[in-house]
Amino acid sequence: MNTTSAVLGGLLEVGLKQPLHIREERVSTRADACRLLYVSDIHLRHRRTSLLCRQVLDTAERSGPDVVLLGGDLVDRPSELGPLADLVRRLGAVAPVLAIGGNHDRRIGMDRVRDAVLRGGGQWIHDRIARVAHGSRVIAIAGPESAPPSEAHVRVLCAHNPRIWKASRHEGYDLVLAGHLHGFQVVGGVYRDRLFPGALFYPYCFLSHQRGSSRLVVSRGVSDLLPIRWMCPREVVLCHV
Numbered sequence: 206m207n208t209t210s211a212v213l214g215g216l217l218e219v220g221l222k223q224p225l226h227i228r229e230e231r232v233s234t235r236a237d238a239c240r241l242l243y244v245s246d247i248h249l250r251h252r253r254t255s256l257l258c259r260q261v262l263d264t265a266e267r268s269g270p271d272v273v274l275l276g277g278d279l280v281d282r283p284s285e286l287g288p289l290a291d292l293v294r295r296l297g298a299v300a301p302v303l304a305i306g307g308n309h310d311r312r313i314g315m316d317r318v319r320d321a322v323l324r325g326g327g328q329w330i331h332d333r334i335a336r337v338a339h340g341s342r343v344i345a346i347a348g349p350e351s352a353p354p355s356e357a358h359v360r361v362l363c364a365h366n367p368r369i370w371k372a373s374r375h376e377g378y379d380l381v382l383a384g385h386l387h388g389f390q391v392v393g394g395v396y397r398d399r400l401f402p403g404a405l406f407y408p409y410c411f412l413s414h415q416r417g418s419s420r421l422v423v424s425r426g427v428s429d430l431l432p433i434r435w436m437c438p439r440e441v442v443l444c445h446v
């Protein structure tokens with residue numbers, strides 16, 4: 206491979222063969238920070254499921270999380286509900302799994318996706334709050350249809366669509382997680398924390414954005430309908446809180 210094709214290979218991704226990027230976001234610099242692995246937009250579908258599940262499991266095993274958060278758009282076809290339950294079961298051997306749904310899951314049926322997560326031994330937090338004890342601290346992790354948590358040392362909102370930032374940035378969260386990059390996986394540049402040209406059409410096309418004590422982190426996701434990306438690696442996000 207010559208230098209040009211090596212550089213292009215780092216920027217352009219066609220297909221799903223490259224390993225997932227693990228992006229780290231540090232909301233806390235404490236040595237005993239809780240490690241939340243946010244995995245969104247897996248989009249399990251025929252002929253991709255086993256590869257995607259292997260890649261997600263590999264990142265979970267390599268990043269050593271305390272909790273795995275599945276951030277919605279988990280399945281694109283009802284046939285993939287069984288493999289989703291298997292994936293949750295295998296991830297559960299690494300760390301507790303908490304999950305919410307996204308717009309694609311709503312098409313399949315949110316109850317069916319929830320049941321698959323529960324069958325795999327995960328927790329469904331779409332409309333509730335999980336409290337995770339980490340050392341002497343309690344990390345409260347809320348779903349997108351839950352009320353904001355009250356008593357907790359760290360407050361996290363696990364969401365899918367980043368437009369939730371408009372309201373949630375005023376609700377006392379330390380960290381708001383989202384994904385849902387649909388259609389904006391070709392990136393020309395980043396300006397003021399936003400990915401362009403996507404931000405021209407979609408105001409919350411951020412990578413990471415701080416407002417007061419609240420941080421928004423948007424994952425570029427595991428998969429898309431069209432597996433072509435430019436300057437937009439497929440990824441999971443390891444957040445230290």
Ligand SMILES: [Fe+2]
Nearest residue numbers: 278307308385
């Ligand atoms: Fe989505």
